[in-house]
Amino acid sequence: MILSAEKKRELWQNYFGISLAKDQIGVALAGNPNVGKSTIFNALTGLHQHTGNWPGKTVDNAQGGFQYNQKSFLIVDLPGTYSLLAHSVEEQIARDFLCFANPDVTVVVLDATCLERNLNLALQVFEITPNVIVCLNLMDEASKKNLVIDVPSLERELGVPVVAAAARQGQGLIELREKVFQVAAGSLKTTPRQIIYSYEVEKAVKELLPLVEDIAASNALSPRWIALRLLDGDRTFLKSLDSFLSHEQTSPLSWEESKCAL
């Protein structure tokens, strides 16, 4: 499930308009709206980007780099979304980037003051990529509300590193950089918790998997996620997948077959 570095750089450039330098590590920053994603982005990169709601359909104006442990990182700040199941242009941008760009690490920023609402997005990201770090931001706000979060337990439940942060105060950023580095280097393994759906859904997924496996493997996509979206009948996803595959020109026959099978 890993693209060659060269292929990835080509993909980022041609498909997303982002220049990933040679040996640079690509990091995606995802999260609900208003969780302090841009604060984290600015703190990590030293930029002062004022990102509001994004106009247009590209991610190329929300990127910045930083150096850590003699490694170069490029962070892409995705638009804030509650979901990746594409109701809006923002969700579609975030989904397409996470799904097709194959970032080395994805940081999901969650609002510690309303975890319940925020975990929905984290679980969706977990279905797309295993290389995830959860950043629990606004911990200062949470303690003002007398909320205590058991970070080690959350980490165990989610199966990914959880970094507690208060980005406005500059707290947690050193640890976040270190964890991003470790996950990118492969020294920190992640096993994000996967949602098991009802018997019927799981059965249908199992039937679809053989049909999408080839295409998933040759493009570093998650076969399970593709199968689930096909079952959703999500037309925007089919459209993105079609345009991505025709762009990549690696579309094997089995893809046409699996579409017919639906």
Add this chain to the structure above:
Amino acid sequence: MRGAERIDPLTDLSPGSVCQIVSLELSGLLRRRILDLGIVPGTLIRCIRRGPSGDPTAYLVRETLIALRNEDAAQILVRKLSNGEECV
């Protein structure tokens, strides 16, 4: 003693009162949207106020204020809570 549970559409909720989501009689993208906003069976929801013409209505769900069209809220079924259970 518990009587037969009364199930009402969310639109019957008056400002200030709280109820619990029982089911969503919605389908497709709108259903997905409502679920993504954290409105799932079992969730407590408080009616905050109605718009000037009675539509849309603002609801508090998991500490976030969400406005729903009455047309959509009518498809969300809820169970009224007895006193003492009210805490959103």
